[in-house]
């Protein structure tokens with residue numbers, strides 16, 4: 016694992032500026048020239064951009080883009096050769112099919128995730144003689160209620176948002192009624208408790224468990240979390256490490272840009288390696304899903320970059336990323352986009368919009384293929400996502416191993432197209 020971590024860090028180091036850059040500054044800071052290697056720029060200028068997308072989307076080979084091909088293959092190889100990911104089949108041999116009846120309550124994506132994660136949790140629980148499970152950040156309680164109704168585990172779902180915990184109680188009542196009809200189960204399960212609390216690494220989970228289930232003798236439990244966003248994943252690891260009663264951990268994280276603790280392991284800390292928010296944001300994107308959708312033109316990104324040019328030309332203004340707001344992405348036309356973007360700023364009056372000026376700007380950039388340049392840049396940069404995610408999660412596994420938990424695994428639990436955050440960390444005491 017050390018060697019793999021080391022290789023990932025060594026590979027990423029020269030690209031840190033590239034992966035940390037802000038897409039809104041694509042034109043104003045000339046990011047294409049700054050970060051795309053010259054030999055790749057040259058072959059694209061010579062041979063056009065359109066076919067280059069097919070290398071990424073359709074895995075096609077073209078002799079005319081040898082440098083781009085080498086670059087993309089190198090990224091793929093680095094990921095493959097330094098992966099610690101193991102197949103879920105090591106843990107889920109005779110996987111249960113998706114429970115059709117639950118489909119009335121969950122989206123296809125959620126049922127895919129819940130089915131696999133619950134199955135895995137149940138198997139590990141049986142193995143470790145565990146009857147109590149804490150589902151941290153349980154949201155609407157999909158996983159919790161499934162674990163309690165289908166697998167008869169006692170589940171404590173904790174979420175910081177009371178709207179989630181009360182929402183999940185109502186859902187549970189509906190589900191219980193439905194479940195009773197399906198299974199002829201005369202006993203309505205009382206084995207799922209919802210609790211509202213903002214969890215940190217020092218939350219006393221065993222105390223909450225004992226209180227909620229009114230059982231003072233609970234002395235072993237499992238800690239699971241499905242899409243524990245940002246810091247909650249790191250805190251889950253700490254809770255597992257520091258609580259002797261917690262016998263296994265099964266965690267799928269998300270929203271890496273929101274986390275405060277990276278790196279976690281002493282090994283990576285000692286390399287003085289860090290990833291800024293933007294780079295961690297890339298890890299929260301999904302190259303598999305983007306490629307699957309083959310959505311070439313990310314128009315809102317193009318409009319945002321152009322809007323930055325407009326503001327800079329007209330006012331010498333540089334708006335930081337995240338200031339324009341998502342609602343602008345709904346506009347299909349650049350002029351409406353700019354109007355809506357300016358509406359977010361009290362200080363700028365949208366009467367400054369001169370349609371001809373904006374249309375000239377748009378035409379100039381489209382004629383030069385600057386829109387395609389931006390899309391391709393975005394896709395090339397996104398190729399790093401799986402490497403960055405792998406590094407973040409390998410660092411977490413390393414942290415668990417450094418703390419003495421050698422039975423720590425990173426597994427591919429979900430289908431990455433259905434569920435982009437598809438990797439789970441399992442650690443067993």
Ligand SMILES: C[S@@+](CC[C@H](N)C(=O)[O-])C[C@H]1O[C@@H](n2cnc3c(N)ncnc32)[C@H](O)[C@@H]1O
Pocket residue numbers: 151152153154155156157173174175176179212213214215240241242243244247269
């Ligand atoms: C991405 S949602 C996942 C919800 C649910 N596990 C699911 O898969 O549908 C993350 C949830 O974690 C909760 N959350 C985030 N930080 C938390 C914290 N520190 N303590 C408790 N809940 C937290 C949020 O309120 C949210 O409901």
